[in-house]
Amino acid sequence: MSRVDRRRRRVLQLAALGGVLLSATLASFPALAHRTHVSLTRVTPNLRAGRWEIIHAVHYHDALKLLAARGVSDEVQPASVAGRARIALEIERGFRWHADDGSLLQPVTVGAELDGDNVLVYQELPAPQKSGKVSVESNFLHDVFDDQLNNVSLEFDKPFVVLKLSKAKPRGEFEWRQPGGVSTQDSRRAK
Numbered sequence: 001m002s003r004v005d006r007r008r009r010r011v012l013q014l015a016a017l018g019g020v021l022l023s024a025t026l027a028s029f030p031a032l033a034h035r036t037h038v039s040l041t042r043v044t045p046n047l048r049a050g051r052w053e054i055i056h057a058v059h060y061h062d063a064l065k066l067l068a069a070r071g072v073s074d075e076v077q078p079a080s081v082a083g084r085a086r087i088a089l090e091i092e093r094g095f096r097w098h099a100d101d102g103s104l105l106q107p108v109t110v111g112a113e114l115d116g117d118n119v120l121v122y123q124e125l126p127a128p129q130k131s132g133k134v135s136v137e138s139n140f141l142h143d144v145f146d147d148q149l150n151n152v153s154l155e156f157d158k159p160f161v162v163l164k165l166s167k168a169k170p171r172g173e174f175e176w177r178q179p180g181g182v183s184t185q186d187s188r189r190a191k
Contacts (some may be wrong), residue, residue: 037062037145041095044155045127054107054123056091062141063087063119069144078119084112088121094140095150097125100132100176128176135173138165 040057058066063078067086076083088109097105107123114120128134141148150165154174163172 035059035061037141037148039140039148039150041150041152042155043152046124050127052107052125052127054125056095056121056123057115057118058087058091058121058141060114060117060119062145066090066141066144079114084114084119084121087119088112091121091123091140094138096137098135098137099128100130100134105134127178129178131177132175133173134176135171136163136165137171139167139170142167142170 037059039059039062042055042057044053045051046053060078063083067076067078067083070086070090072083072086076086078084078087092107092109095107097107099105105125105128107125109121109123111122112120136152138150138152140150146167148167152163152165152172154161154163156176161174163174165172
């Protein structure tokens with residue numbers, strides 16, 4: 001075999017190896033492209049009204065899967081009024097807030113809308129009258145996605161504190177100080 005033939009053979013071998021490596025890399029992209037299932041709940045005080053304003057953001061695709069998992073008709077989509085109402089109901093069922101004395105703090109849903117790739121659900125909650133620990137527990141979407149993470153951003157004081165609630169750790173707590181603050185030391189503890 002001549003020197004030129006050996007060189008051509010070597011180039012062809014390298015090209016074949018490169019093709020195999022490229023195929024293996026491209027085949028792994030779907031696994032790398034998996035989007036994490038995360039909802040974000042923002043809690044901000046409205047001190048004049050004595051309320052907490054709560055905004056839940058749920059990705060449209062996750063909301064669509066939630067409706068399908070609940071057996072909702074295919075005509076009901078997250079973009080529809082009926083779809084957003086059902087998602088709001090699921091949020092009401094999926095989050096539980098408790099005051100320091102164990103009493104249930106019950107948010108009231110005041111609206112929902114589609115904003116880009118997210119469904120936003122708006123709630124209000126009367127701020128607890130006494131300082132103390134407040135706990136939040138969430139199982140929202142945990143039965144739909146095993147990796148579901150519900151981030152609760154407590155935006156009372158800076159720096160904001162984020163509780164990360166999952167199927168393994170569905171409950172977190174923070175210290176509420178009337179009239180409007182959290183103790184970052186206690187709030188970072190999740191039970």
